[in-house]
Amino acid sequence: MSNSSDAPVPNRRGFLKEAAAGAIGGCCVLVPAAAGIVAWLDPLSRDAGEAGYLRVAQLAALPVDGTPRRVTIVMEKTDAWTRQHAVPIGAVYLRRVGDGVVALHSICPHAGCFVDYQASRKSFFCPCHESTFAEDGSINDPHSPSPRGLDTLDVEVRAGEVWVRFENFRTGSRTKVPVA
Ligand code: FES
CATH class of the missing domain: 1.20.5 (Single alpha-helices involved in coiled-coils or other helix-helix interfaces)
Structure with a gap:
């Protein structure tokens, strides 16, 4: 018991x-x-750079006469499992203007094709529907189907390096509306 x-x-x-x-x-x-x-x-949390700015070029690499230079935008992408280096996310044209730099998006605001810079004409040309833009990005042909000029992007020059706050904008609109 x-x-x-x-x-x-x-x-x-x-x-x-x-x-x-x-x-x-x-x-x-x-x-x-x-x-x-x-x-x-939240896919944006994977792409966010420092305050949205990305280092894209050395100032010394840009022609001093203001001729646009096309630069591919790359960034590191990280998610919970992987980290990818130098992933292309777009392209911009950089121009030296005075002591500063102007950045123009390489996407045509009409329907989103890439524009080319034609040095012989000193203008940008869109091969899809033949919009043309002056070197400063403005529309230089009244028959251009693009509803607005090329989109400018925020630029900073820091210690000889060019930093761009890269973003995309809605196409087909007269106003520049960031794509969320
Ligand atoms: S997409 Fe450029 S003119 Fe249509």
């Missing part, structure tokens, strides 16, 4: 160890999972 003294005595230290192990294990699973869900739900 057994009595109460034979019953197993609860081990308080063992219980605390198991509870702590469970809590740590839960954190190991939940924290990465939460980070992955945030990145998946």
Whole structure:
């Protein structure tokens, strides 16, 4: 016949160890999972640079006479699982103007084709529907189907480096509306 003294005595230290192990294990699973869900739900959080500016060129690499130079915009993309270096996300034309730099988007505001710079004409040309733009990005042909000139982008020159706040704009609109 057994009595109460034979019953197993609860081990308080063992219980605390198991509870702590469970809590740590839960954190190991939940924290990465939460980070992955945030990145998946908000793709912009994967692309954001420092205040949206990206270093795109050396100032010394741009022609001093103001001739536009096409530059591919690349950035690092990171999500919860991978990190990719130098992923192309677009292109801009950079021009030296005085002591500063002007950045023009390379996408035609009409329907989104890439524009070419034609040095012989000192103008930009869109091969899709033949819009033409002056070197400063303005429409230089009244028959141009583009509803507005080429879009300018914010630029900063920092210690000889050109930084651009790259963004895209809605096409087919008379006004410049950022694409969210
Ligand atoms: S997309 Fe450039 S003119 Fe139509």
